[in-house]
Amino acid sequence: MRTPDDRQPLPEQAASATPEQTLIARRRRLLGPNMSTFYDQPLHIVRGDGVWLWDADGRKYLDCYNNVPHVGHCNPRVVQAICEQAATLNTHTRYLHEGILDYVERLTATFDAPLDTALLTCTGSEANDVALRMASAMTGKSGLIATDATYHGNTTAVAKLSASNRSPHGASDHIRWVPAPDSYRPLGGEAGQAHADAFAEAVGTAIADLEASGHGFSALIVCPHFVNEGFPSLPPGWLQPTLAKVRAVGGVFIADEVQPGFGRLGSHMWGHQRQQIAPDIVTLGKPMANGHPVGGVVTRAEIMTAFRESYRYFNTFGGNPVSCAAAMAVLEEIEQQGLMANALEVGAYAKQGLEQLAAHHQVIGDVRGQGLIFGAEMVLDRQTKHPASAYTDRLINAMRQRGIILSKLGRHKNALKIRPPMPFQRAHVDLLIETLDAAMRETPVEQD
Amino acid sequence: MRTPDDRQPLPEQAASATPEQTLIARRRRLLGPNMSTFYDQPLHIVRGDGVWLWDADGRKYLDCYNNVPHVGHCNPRVVQAICEQAATLNTHTRYLHEGILDYVERLTATFDAPLDTALLTCTGSEANDVALRMASAMTGKSGLIATDATYHGNTTAVAKLSASNRSPHGASDHIRWVPAPDSYRPLGGEAGQAHADAFAEAVGTAIADLEASGHGFSALIVCPHFVNEGFPSLPPGWLQPTLAKVRAVGGVFIADEVQPGFGRLGSHMWGHQRQQIAPDIVTLGKPMANGHPVGGVVTRAEIMTAFRESYRYFNTFGGNPVSCAAAMAVLEEIEQQGLMANALEVGAYAKQGLEQLAAHHQVIGDVRGQGLIFGAEMVLDRQTKHPASAYTDRLINAMRQRGIILSKLGRHKNALKIRPPMPFQRAHVDLLIETLDAAMRETPVEQD
Numbered sequence: 059m060r061t062p063d064d065r066q067p068l069p070e071q072a073a074s075a076t077p078e079q080t081l082i083a084r085r086r087r088l089l090g091p092n093m094s095t096f097y098d099q100p101l102h103i104v105r106g107d108g109v110w111l112w113d114a115d116g117r118k119y120l121d122c123y124n125n126v127p128h129v130g131h132c133n134p135r136v137v138q139a140i141c142e143q144a145a146t147l148n149t150h151t152r153y154l155h156e157g158i159l160d161y162v163e164r165l166t167a168t169f170d171a172p173l174d175t176a177l178l179t180c181t182g183s184e185a186n187d188v189a190l191r192m193a194s195a196m197t198g199k200s201g202l203i204a205t206d207a208t209y210h211g212n213t214t215a216v217a218k219l220s221a222s223n224r225s226p227h228g229a230s231d232h233i234r235w236v237p238a239p240d241s242y243r244p245l246g247g248e249a250g251q252a253h254a255d256a257f258a259e260a261v262g263t264a265i266a267d268l269e270a271s272g273h274g275f276s277a278l279i280v281c282p283h284f285v286n287e288g289f290p291s292l293p294p295g296w297l298q299p300t301l302a303k304v305r306a307v308g309g310v311f312i313a314d315e316v317q318p319g320f321g322r323l324g325s326h327m328w329g330h331q332r333q334q335i336a337p338d339i340v341t342l343g344k345p346m347a348n349g350h351p352v353g354g355v356v357t358r359a360e361i362m363t364a365f366r367e368s369y370r371y372f373n374t375f376g377g378n379p380v381s382c383a384a385a386m387a388v389l390e391e392i393e394q395q396g397l398m399a400n401a402l403e404v405g406a407y408a409k410q411g412l413e414q415l416a417a418h419h420q421v422i423g424d425v426r427g428q429g430l431i432f433g434a435e436m437v438l439d440r441q442t443k444h445p446a447s448a449y450t451d452r453l454i455n456a457m458r459q460r461g462i463i464l465s466k467l468g469r470h471k472n473a474l475k476i477r478p479p480m481p482f483q484r485a486h487v488d489l490l491i492e493t494l495d496a497a498m499r500e501t502p503v504e505q506d
Numbered sequence: 507m508r509t510p511d512d513r514q515p516l517p518e519q520a521a522s523a524t525p526e527q528t529l530i531a532r533r534r535r536l537l538g539p540n541m542s543t544f545y546d547q548p549l550h551i552v553r554g555d556g557v558w559l560w561d562a563d564g565r566k567y568l569d570c571y572n573n574v575p576h577v578g579h580c581n582p583r584v585v586q587a588i589c590e591q592a593a594t595l596n597t598h599t600r601y602l603h604e605g606i607l608d609y610v611e612r613l614t615a616t617f618d619a620p621l622d623t624a625l626l627t628c629t630g631s632e633a634n635d636v637a638l639r640m641a642s643a644m645t646g647k648s649g650l651i652a653t654d655a656t657y658h659g660n661t662t663a664v665a666k667l668s669a670s671n672r673s674p675h676g677a678s679d680h681i682r683w684v685p686a687p688d689s690y691r692p693l694g695g696e697a698g699q700a701h702a703d704a705f706a707e708a709v710g711t712a713i714a715d716l717e718a719s720g721h722g723f724s725a726l727i728v729c730p731h732f733v734n735e736g737f738p739s740l741p742p743g744w745l746q747p748t749l750a751k752v753r754a755v756g757g758v759f760i761a762d763e764v765q766p767g768f769g770r771l772g773s774h775m776w777g778h779q780r781q782q783i784a785p786d787i788v789t790l791g792k793p794m795a796n797g798h799p800v801g802g803v804v805t806r807a808e809i810m811t812a813f814r815e816s817y818r819y820f821n822t823f824g825g826n827p828v829s830c831a832a833a834m835a836v837l838e839e840i841e842q843q844g845l846m847a848n849a850l851e852v853g854a855y856a857k858q859g860l861e862q863l864a865a866h867h868q869v870i871g872d873v874r875g876q877g878l879i880f881g882a883e884m885v886l887d888r889q890t891k892h893p894a895s896a897y898t899d900r901l902i903n904a905m906r907q908r909g910i911i912l913s914k915l916g917r918h919k920n921a922l923k924i925r926p927p928m929p930f931q932r933a934h935v936d937l938l939i940e941t942l943d944a945a946m947r948e949t950p951v952e953q954d
Contacts, residue, residue: 095601111595132595149572371665375628
C-alpha cells in the first residue's frame with residue numbers, strides 16, 4: 059500500500075544533494091514526515107564535550123540550549139559509571155540490587171520531608187503518567203488542572219494536558235486549563251501579590267468547575283518555575299495561595315521538576331523549594347542521568363502506598379543498575395563540581411549581560427532569569443509589548459550561523475530560551491552576549 | 507505527614523538481619539510497598555555474563571528466564587557500542603544524526619514491505635501507547651480489542667488493556683477482551699482450524715459490539731505468539747482468519763513483538779512472520795538494546811504520516827545516538843553470532859528434553875515451545891488437566907535453590923516460562939533438564 063509519493067525520486071538519490079539534504083531525505087523516508095529539526099538549516103551534530111558541540115564539518119558550537127546533558131556533554135564521571143555498570147550487570151528490579159536503593163536514598167535526601175520514596179521510570183513522560191495515577195489513587199477522582207501553555211510529556215494520558223496538542227479523537231473533558239502566569243503581561247495587569255492571587259483564583263474556579271462536572275478534582279500539575287510558559291519572574295512564595303486552594307479541597311499538587319530541578323535554579327535543588335511550597339508529588343526527567351533514559355516520581359510513603367495498592371505497576375527498564383549508576387554520577391557531579399553555586403553566580407552574570415544588551419537594543423522588552431534558565435522577551439514596541447516573534451526566529455537562526463545554539467519559547471515564541479549545561483562559565487556568557495549583540499545588530503527588526 | 511508505621515524500628519536496623527533482609531527493608535522504605543521480587547527467597551544479583559548471573563555470595567545461576575539481555579548479559583559488543591557512543595555524543599533527534607537512520611534502515615530491512623518506517627521510544631510501553639494513537643489516527647475511532655490474559659505495558663492508556671489490571675478509577679469501556687488462545691484447552695474443545703476460527707469469531711463479535719457502542723473499532727492488539735497467555739502451540743497461519751476479520755472493517759492490526767521478536771522463535775525474525783500475516787503496526791521493546799531502555803514502533807509510511815499529522819509527538823531520549831548504537835549492536839550480534847539458527851536448534855533440543863522428562867513425570871501435562879521460548883504446563887491430572895499451580899510455584903523456587911533461574915506464567919500460573927538469553931547452548935539445556943528432573947523428584951505434587 060505505497061503512496062504515490064514513495065515512487066518519486068528522493069533527494070538523497072540526487073547527485074547534487076548536500077550531505078544534510080541526504081540526511082533530511084533519509085529521515086523523511088525512514089522516520090516519516092513532521093519529524094521536527096531545529097533551525098532553517100538543521101544541525102548535523104557528531105560530537106559533544108562539556109558545553110561544546112561539533113558538527114560533521116568540524117565546526118564548534120557553544121551549547122546554550124541543552125539541559126539534558128546537565129553536567130556537560132559526555133561528562134567523564136557519567137560515561138565511566140555507565141561503562142562500568144553496563145559491563146558488570148544490567149537487569150530489572152525484581153532482583154535485589156543496591157544501585158537503586160543507594161540512588162533513591164541520595165535523591166530523596168535532597169527533598170524536604172515527607173517526600174522520601176521514589177519510583178523510577180525511563181522518561182519524564184512516564185513519570186508524569188504515573189503521577190496522575192498516584193493522584194487518582196489518593197483522591198478517587200480524575201479531574202486535572204494545568205496551564206494553557208504547558209507541556210508535561212508524550213504519553214496518551216499526559217499529552218492531553220497540552221492545550222495546544224489536543225487529541226483529535228478521545229475526549230479530554232476531565233482537564234481544565236488556567237491562564238499561564240506571565241510576569242511581563244500579568245493577569246489583570248498587576249504584578250506581585252495580585253498576580254499570585256489571580257492565578258490562585260483561576261485554579262479555584264477550575265476546581266469548582268471540575269467538582270461540579272462529575273469528574274471531581276484530582277490534581278493540579280505545574281512546573282514550579284513555569285519554564286515552558288516562558289519562566290516568568292515570580293517571587294518566592296508566589297505559588298503559596300495556589301497550593302492553599304488545592305489543599306483546601308483535598309487535591310493533589312504535582313510539581314513537574316523536569317526542567318527547573320537538579321539545581322538548575324542555583325539557589326535551590328528544586329523549583330518548588332524556591333517557591334517555598336511542599337508539593338505532594340514531584341516528577342523528574344531530562345537532566346536526571348545526563349541523557350541516559352531515566353525519569354522518576356518522588357512522593358511521600360502514603361501516596362506511594364495508595365498507588366501501589368490501587369495499580370499494579372512494573373517498569374522493565376526502570377531503576378536498572380546502569381540507569382541508577384548514571385543518575386548517581388549526575389548527583390555526585392552536581393555536588394563535587396559545585397554546579398549549583400556555579401549556576402547561581404554564572405546565571406546572575408548572564409542576566410546582567412542581557413540587561414546591558416537591553417540598554418542598546420530596544421527590541422528586548424524584558425530580561426528574565428534565575429540560575430541557568432534565562433532569556434529575554436523580544437517586542438516590536440516596549441509600550442504595546444507586541445511580540446517580535448518572527449524577529450526572534452531570525453535571531454536564533456543567525457546565532458546558529460555564528461556558532462551559538464539557543465532557542466525560543468513562550469506563548470508568542472518570542473522569548474530567547476537559554477538553559478545551557480550546568481558547567482557553563484563566565485567566559486561562555488561573554489561569548490554568548492558578544493555574539494548576541496553582533497547578531498542583533500545585523501538582524502533587522504522591521505521585517506516583523 | 508508520617509504514618510505511624512514509619513516510626514516502627516525497621517528490620518534493616520536490627521543487628522540480627524541478614525543482608526537480604528536489610529535490602530528488602532530498605533526497598534520497602536525507599537520504593538514503597540508491593541514492589542515485587544521473584545522467589546520466596548529473593549535473589550541479590552550483582553554480576554552477569556552471557557547466560558550466567560552471580561549473587562552477592564558469589565553463587566552462580568544459569569539464567570533461563572531473562573529475555574531482555576537478548577544477546578547475553580554484558581555482551582561485549584553492546585557494552586563497547588554504549589561506551590564509545592556515550593563518550594562521543596548523546597543528544598536528541600532534533601539534530602541530524604546518522605545513528606538513528608542507519609539503525610532504522612537496518613531494522614526495517616528485517617520486515618516485509620510495506621513496514622518501512624519506525625519511531626523510536628524508550629520502552630515497549632511507550633511504543634504500544636504510540637501504536638494505539640496511530641490506530642486512532644488511521645481509523646478515527648477508539649475501540650480496542652485484546653485478549654483477556656495479556657499485558658502490553660504500564661502507561662495509563664496501555665495498562666487498561668490488561669483485564670487483570672483494571673483501573674480503579676476511569677472507565678475502560680472502549681476495550682473488549684476476547685478469550686486468550688489455549689492450545690491445551692482450546693476454545694470449544696477443538697484444536698487446529700476450529701480453534702483459529704473460534705478466536706476469529708470472538709474478535710468479530712467484539713468488533714461488532716464496539717461498532718454498536720459508539721466507540722467504533724480501532725485496533726486489535728495481540729502478541730503474535732501469545733507469550734503472556736502461555737505461548738500456546740499454534741500452527742503458522744492460525745491468525746489469518748482473525749486478520750481477515752480486522753481488515754474486513756478497516757481496523758488496524760497491531761502485533762506486539764516485544765517478546766517473540768528479534769529472532770527468539772528461531773524460524774523467523776518476527777512472530778507475525780511465522781504466523782504468515784502482515785500486521786499494520788508492530789511494536790518492539792525489551793530485547794531491542796539488551797537492557798538499555800529502547801522501544802519502537804514499525805509501520806508503513808501511510809500510518810506514520812497519519813500519526814504525525816494528527817498528533818505532535820516528540821520523545822526527548824527516544825532515538826538518541828547511544829540508544830541507537832546499543833540497538834544496532836544487538837542486530838549485528840544476532841546476525842554475526844547466528845543466534846536465530848541457534849535459537850531454532852537449541853530450542854528444539856530443549857523441547858525434546860522436556861518431552862523426555864514428561865515420560866517420567868505425570869505432572870507435566872503439556873510441553874510447548876518454539877525457539878527459545880519453551881516450557882511445560884503442570885497439571886494434577888492429565889485427564890482433567892487441573893492446573894498444578896502451587897506445585898509450579900514450589901518447583902521454580904526449588905530450581906532457584908539449585909541455581910537455575912526460571913519462572914511461571916499463563917492463566918493458571920502453572921506453566922514453566924523458559925526464555926533464556928539467545929546464546930543459550932545445548933550444554934545449558936542439559937543442565938536445565940537434569941536439574942529440573944532432580945527438583946521434580948524432590949518436589950511433592952500432592953500438596954496442591
